[in-house]
Amino acid sequence: MSEQAIDLTIDDPSPIAQNQRALLQKRKHSQAKLIIDLDLYKPKKRKRRKPEVYVIDDVCWIGKLPKDLIVHLCLFLDDRSKCRMQQTCKRFQKFCASPPLWSTLRLFKKDLTSKKFRFLFYKYRNLQKLHFKSCHSSSKTFNLLRYCPDLKSISFSHMMDLRDKELRQIVDICTKLESVSLTRCTQVTNNGLQILSSLKNFKTLKLKEMDTIEDEALDYFNQGQHTLEKVCLVHCLGFTDEGMKILASLASLKEVRIYGLSKVSPQGLTLLMNSHIPRLYLFGCGPQNKNQIYKKGI
Numbered sequence: 001m002s003e004q005a006i007d008l009t010i011d012d013p014s015p016i017a018q019n020q021r022a023l024l025q026k027r028k029h030s031q032a033k034l035i036i037d038l039d040l041y042k043p044k045k046r047k048r049r050k051p052e053v054y055v056i057d058d059v060c061w062i063g064k065l066p067k068d069l070i071v072h073l074c075l076f077l078d079d080r081s082k083c084r085m086q087q088t089c090k091r092f093q094k095f096c097a098s099p100p101l102w103s104t105l106r107l108f109k110k111d112l113t114s115k116k117f118r119f120l121f122y123k124y125r126n127l128q129k130l131h132f133k134s135c136h137s138s139s140k141t142f143n144l145l146r147y148c149p150d151l152k153s154i155s156f157s158h159m160m161d162l163r164d165k166e167l168r169q170i171v172d173i174c175t176k177l178e179s180v181s182l183t184r185c186t187q188v189t190n191n192g193l194q195i196l197s198s199l200k201n202f203k204t205l206k207l208k209e210m211d212t213i214e215d216e217a218l219d220y221f222n223q224g225q226h227t228l229e230k231v232c233l234v235h236c237l238g239f240t241d242e243g244m245k246i247l248a249s250l251a252s253l254k255e256v257r258i259y260g261l262s263k264v265s266p267q268g269l270t271l272l273m274n275s276h277i278p279r280l281y282l283f284g285c286g287p288q289n290k291n292q293i294y295k296k297g298i
Helices: 015-040 067-074 079-086 090-096 116-123 141-147 164-173 190-196 215-222 241-249 266-273
Strands: 104-108 129-133 153-157 179-183 204-208 230-234 255-259 279-283 293-296
Touching: 067 090, 079 090, 116 141, 141 164, 164 190, 190 215, 215 241, 241 266, 266 279, 266 293
Parallel strands: 104 129, 129 153, 153 179, 179 204, 204 230, 230 255, 255 279
Antiparallel strands: 279 293
16 A cells, blocks of 8 residues: 555554654654754854943943033043044033033144134133144134133144234234244244243243244343243254354243254354253254254253
8 A cells, every 4th residue: 555545644543544653753853853953063153242331230320420520520531532432422422522621722724714713712712722734824813812811822833824913913812822833934034033022921932944033033032031931943044153142041941952953053052051051952953963962951
């Protein structure tokens, strides 16, 4: 009798039907076992580790802190850490962008004549340090500094539009300036340093590749009681031994750093070495002493 003629109903009590039913159950069990065994040999997917979040009882407590406390904690972070914290959530982005946290502003290749900078200086009124590099400016640009009354340090690098007129404007507005740095500002002359010498709390002067400024400019700081404490001259070809003599006569000077002044002779360097200045760093001065280093108190 063929398998097709066998009736495998449950009610069939014949032994042939029971045997056929048992064989079919064994086949199904073996097939199922084979499928399960094959699943065991499949490569397992690696689970990605979730980022660690410091939570207690499933609550992120740092986000529950009051705004004033979060802003106070952010005061201890550097600029890069503040920017990373801004990227975490919208709440922290708002807190980290608050004006009290930002005392330094760096602008690179910006058009300072646009209207958006008016809002920028108006918002961040607690600025103490400003850095401009390769920015386009005008006479109206620096009028915005009236929103930053506590500005103490300002740096100009590769500012071809900066003139003595703009320096006069800055000095009249920012009366608390203590440090000025000029790098490749080709339109600033000796009159610009005369304007800076009128500041009462002026302490640091840094000049780099300023060929338009000569020895006479340093003599403006020797008039009256001045507070100039630190001078840094780097590759300024207009300074000679006469300028070194003027520096040696400044009573308030505490530190002088000079790099690559090719027109200064060994006699001019000797004047500085024998002066009252407690800290000196001289490198590469004179045509024959390009690699000579002299340190005093550093």
